[in-house]
Amino acid sequence: MRVGLTGGIASGKSTVSAILAELGAVVIDADLIAREVVTRGTPGLDAVVAEFGPGVLTEEGDLDRPAMGALVFSDPSARKRLEAIVHPLVHQRSAELEAAAPPGSVIVHDVPLLAEVGRGGQFDAVIVVDAPTDVQVTRMVRDRGWTREEAESRIAAQATREDRLAIATHVIDNTGSLDDLRRHVEEAYAELAGRA
């Protein structure tokens, strides 16, 4: 059983995927892979430097993520150019990890941009972690030290809440407490594992 997990930024996806992993799912995290494929010394980072120039590197030679974020979340064409490099590498690595999962696993692909890239239909089920925009912004400002403007520019680069809900087979509301969240995830997992 292949499950897509998505949600807007700071909706609580990572928290949900950690609970799903505890419950026994094999989680494949696209954000984590998107970081791995551009670490120092990778062909991915070489491609990013070829496209954007050495100014996107730190003094140590790593990708300067805050600088890259400031660029791509204020310039959609730069974001598309970065995605054109990173997304194929993420797909390839995700497929390798999926092939290595034990047979019969509930495989959860945590893909922040599932609605944006139109891949919802490739999964047996799609879990959408749902929180209103003001809750997303409040969490980003509180936890990441971002300004409201920085938080809102990320949200503006993403699908709308309605677009995400349109691809959901399971909606997990994350406006309550972390205990409420855990209960909702356990219910969804029990249903999915029963079908696996």
Ligand SMILES: CC(C)(COP(=O)(O)OP(=O)(O)OC[C@H]1O[C@@H](n2cnc3c(N)ncnc32)[C@H](O)[C@@H]1O)[C@@H](O)C(=O)NCCC(=O)NCCS
């Ligand atoms: C621009 C980068 C370097 C900024 O790095 P930073 O460490 O600040 O953010 P991080 O990677 O942890 O992403 C945090 C969240 O930002 C949002 N986000 C990231 N990339 C995108 C994007 N291309 N479009 C919309 N939202 C995005 C997602 O909600 C993601 O969960 C980085 O986000 C990146 O490389 N993005 C392009 C690759 C991509 O699309 N990744 C998303 C999943 S494959």
Ligand SMILES: Nc1ncnc2c1ncn2[C@@H]1O[C@H](COP(=O)(O)OP(=O)(O)OP(=O)(O)O)[C@@H](O)[C@H]1O
């Ligand atoms: N129900 C909740 N109540 C309070 N805080 C929460 C709740 N759910 C998640 N959080 C907190 O909000 C922050 C964002 O959650 P999380 O990292 O799971 O979101 P995310 O959707 O994975 O974010 P990103 O899109 O950046 O990967 C975290 O600090 C998390 O602990």
